[in-house]
Amino acid sequence: MPTETVTDVARAIQLALAPVFLLTGIAGLLNVMTNRLARIVDRARALGEGSAVAPLPGQESIAVRLYRLERRRHFTSIAITSCTIAALLLCLVVATLFFEAMSDARLSWLVGILFTGSTLALVVGLAYFLREVHLATQTRIEVPQ
Numbered sequence: 001m002p003t004e005t006v007t008d009v010a011r012a013i014q015l016a017l018a019p020v021f022l023l024t025g026i027a028g029l030l031n032v033m034t035n036r037l038a039r040i041v042d043r044a045r046a047l048g049e050g051s052a053v054a055p056l057p058g059q060e061s062i063a064v065r066l067y068r069l070e071r072r073r074h075f076t077s078i079a080i081t082s083c084t085i086a087a088l089l090l091c092l093v094v095a096t097l098f099f100e101a102m103s104d105a106r107l108s109w110l111v112g113i114l115f116t117g118s119t120l121a122l123v124v125g126l127a128y129f130l131r132e133v134h135l136a137t138q139t140r141i142e143v144p145q
Contacts, residue, residue, distance in 0.1 A: 011101060016094045019115070026087045026122065030080060033129060037076045044069040068139065075132035082125030089118035 047062055047069070093114045100107040 015097050019090045019093045019097075019118075022118075023087055023090050026083055026090070029125070029129075030083050030087070033076055033080045033083065036132070037073065037080065040069055040073045040076060044073070068135065072132050072135050075128045075135065079125045079128035079132065082121045082128065086118045086121035086125060089114050089121060093118065 044066055047065055050062075093111055096107050096111050096114060099105065100111070
């Protein structure tokens with residue numbers, strides 16, 4: 001293997017490290033989001049199964065609670081989808097960097113577009129996740145006295 005090719009591959013590996021670390025962060029976020037989604041779904045199922053029980057005085061109806069959980073589920077689902085798209089675009093960035101190094105093609109414009117798209121998808125995902133967390137914190141917690 002010629003020295004230039006080895007140098008190009010080494011440079012591509014160096015360039016790909018930052019997106020790979022970002023992928024690790026996104027994977028952590030996806031783990032948190034999927035756990036929240038699972039809890040939302042479990043809570044909705046539990047409420048749905050106990051729908052014959054009348055709410056206590058001062059409590060919201062089960063229909064209102066289920067509506068809020070559905071909104072939270074919807075926002076979490078969008079957040080997961082957006083973060084997954086961000087991760088996929090980052091994988092394409094890494095693949096493009098290696099393809100560029102191996103083929104001597106000038107694809108920096110494609111890397112820039114893919115990375116920008118990934119960042120925008122991550123921003124959308126985080127915004128929807130923040131919205132879901134905001135909805136979750138608006139729910140009142142009944143403390144027995």
